[in-house]
Amino acid sequence: MKIKTILSQYRNDFTATIICEHCNHEEKLTTGYDDNYYHTTVLPARTCSKCYKNRAGDIPRLTLETSYEKQIVLYIPRHAVDDMSKWEQGVISSKNDTYVFVRFNGNPGVAVDPSDLTIKQ
Numbered sequence: 001m002k003i004k005t006i007l008s009q010y011r012n013d014f015t016a017t018i019i020c021e022h023c024n025h026e027e028k029l030t031t032g033y034d035d036n037y038y039h040t041t042v043l044p045a046r047t048c049s050k051c052y053k054n055r056a057g058d059i060p061r062l063t064l065e066t067s068y069e070k071q072i073v074l075y076i077p078r079h080a081v082d083d084m085s086k087w088e089q090g091v092i093s094s095k096n097d098t099y100v101f102v103r104f105n106g107n108p109g110v111a112v113d114p115s116d117l118t119i120k121q
């Protein structure tokens with residue numbers, strides 16, 4: 001995400017309209033902080049709430065270590081990153097040493113590679 005318009009600023013704190021470099025989705029940023037670290041690290045890493053990509057075009061993925069029960073996730077298979085009709089929201093019900101099991105639409109858990117999942121915003 002990048003800044004489109006600064007809406008207010010007080011000392012280093014600012015609010016802004018930010019825009020996604022990939023899908024042009026706009027969001028209001030209420031937690032801006034005007035320093036080098038924020039502009040070069042925090043904002044480029046921020047993901048769009050529509051396409052889930054950061055500035056580099058990457059979608060942060062879950063791992064077994066960062067997955068936990070009852071986590072609300074979005075299934076974004078790697079072959080369908082740009083086809084939102086293939087995305088599906090679910091809830092992690094459990095995991096083993098390879099897969100996490102995700103309930104989609106209340107169905108029993110389906111084994112999913114955690115790297116096909118991201119945290120639902």
Ligand SMILES: [Zn+2]
Nearest residue numbers: 020023048051
């Ligand atoms: Zn986007």
